[in-house]
Amino acid sequence: MIPCAEMVRFGKNGSDATSGAVRLARAYTGRDRIAVCGYHGWQDWYIGSTARNRGVPSAVSALTHVFQYNSLESLSDVLRKHPGEFAAVILEPMNVVDPVAGFLEGVKSLAHQHGALLVFDETITGFRFANGGAQAYFNVTPDLATFGKGLANGYPLSAVVGRKDIMILMEEIFFSFTFGGELLSLAASNACLDKYAQKDVVKTMFEIGTLLKKGVVDLIGKHDLSDVLSISGHPAWTFLNFKDHPTATLMELKTFFLQEVFCRGILTAGTHNISFAHNQAKIFGKPTRKPHRRLQYGCVLFQDLFRSEESTHRKARRREHSFYALCSRPDDPSKLLMIRTSVILEKDLERRSFLGRSFK
Numbered sequence: 001m002i003p004c005a006e007m008v009r010f011g012k013n014g015s016d017a018t019s020g021a022v023r024l025a026r027a028y029t030g031r032d033r034i035a036v037c038g039y040h041g042w043q044d045w046y047i048g049s050t051a052r053n054r055g056v057p058s059a060v061s062a063l064t065h066v067f068q069y070n071s072l073e074s075l076s077d078v079l080r081k082h083p084g085e086f087a088a089v090i091l092e093p094m095n096v097v098d099p100v101a102g103f104l105e106g107v108k109s110l111a112h113q114h115g116a117l118l119v120f121d122e123t124i125t126g127f128r129f130a131n132g133g134a135q136a137y138f139n140v141t142p143d144l145a146t147f148g149k150g151l152a153n154g155y156p157l158s159a160v161v162g163r164k165d166i167m168i169l170m171e172e173i174f175f176s177f178t179f180g181g182e183l184l185s186l187a188a189s190n191a192c193l194d195k196y197a198q199k200d201v202v203k204t205m206f207e208i209g210t211l212l213k214k215g216v217v218d219l220i221g222k223h224d225l226s227d228v229l230s231i232s233g234h235p236a237w238t239f240l241n242f243k244d245h246p247t248a249t250l251m252e253l254k255t256f257f258l259q260e261v262f263c264r265g266i267l268t269a270g271t272h273n274i275s276f277a278h279n280q281a282k283i284f285g286k287p288t289r290k291p292h293r294r295l296q297y298g299c300v301l302f303q304d305l306f307r308s309e310e311s312t313h314r315k316a317r318r319r320e321h322s323f324y325a326l327c328s329r330p331d332d333p334s335k336l337l338m339i340r341t342s343v344i345l346e347k348d349l350e351r352r353s354f355l356g357r358s359f360k
């Protein structure tokens with residue numbers, strides 16, 4: 001099903017798989033440095049390269065180098081700075097935007113020119129873009145790839161797959177965990193893989209996602225929001241993108257949007273990961289009183305809130321919510337915080353005008 005998968009080794013989390021692939025690449029090449037693009041999990045080797053690097057030894061962070069998506073120049077710069085030292089180039093084959101023509105092929109050939117392995121992190125794209133993942137969809141086969149999420153549809157299972165001559169080193173490196181032998185998730189994965197093979201799961205998600213994307217584009221046009229909002233991504237995994245506006249930063253706008261849709265019982269992170277269980281009625285149905293998630297509803301509300309100073313939805317605002325939300329830091333909106341939404345709501349009750357930057 002997956003083009004590069006000559007052998008497989010299972011893990012539990014996406015981070016198990018990406019960290020396993022990186023260790024494998026280091027063992028295979030005898031090199032230390034890694035080039036990264038995208039999100040690859042919580043382990044030191046990756047997270048040390050981000051702003052959330054507290055607690056990661058600088059010696060570890062120094063071995064990971066970030067390059068920009070759709071910029072072969074940026075990858076080339078990174079690789080050229082430390083010739084002969086890169087074990088792997090790992091990237092999400094796609095997230096927010098489509099790869100420009102030749103980008104993925106170019107990444108592969110640059111990695112190989114520099115003696116590094118190419119790893120696709122397909123934790124999200126796997127079984128979503130195609131049964132064989134983004135590598136099948138874009139027809140670029142990496143040396144190794146990692147899968148998770150759709151592999152067992154929510155059961156804790158991930159996988160490192162790839163070339164046999166590399167994968168065989170799994171026997172030499174250490175890749176083991178307390179629940180590594182848990183079997184229920186393997187059974188769940190068997191059932192999922194059968195379903196992917198028998199039903200048009202990917203095609204259905206593509207069609208539904210295309211409708212959703214078009215619906216959002218129409219709503220953005222209808223409410224004249226293109227100066228602050230857009231949607232991008234593969235139809236099965238789309239992103240709402242906020243833009244800076246003279247009255248507020250994009251982080252402030254996104255935070256405000258999330259706050260206000262949570263307030264109305266719509267739980268979203270600003271991305272849409274379509275599932276086979278979605279259908280047109282679920283996406284385009286009328287808003288209900290239930291805590292149901294209608295994107296249409298959220299978008300209309302956003303328009304209300306953005307364009308008018310005073311919301312007409314004060315009642316809903318008083319509800320307590322116990323889930324967590326991503327929010328920009330009041331003292332520094334460029335930084336993110338994980339906070340309880342109830343805290344945001346209480347604060348916003350005191351200060352009505354978020355767009356006036358009074359987030360105190």
Ligand SMILES: Cc1ncc(COP(=O)(O)O)c(C=O)c1O
Nearest residue numbers: 013014015039040041121123124
């Ligand atoms: C592309 C990608 N790689 C790796 C990970 C890490 O997976 P986990 O959180 O299961 O460790 C994630 C998680 O969202 C992911 O989206």
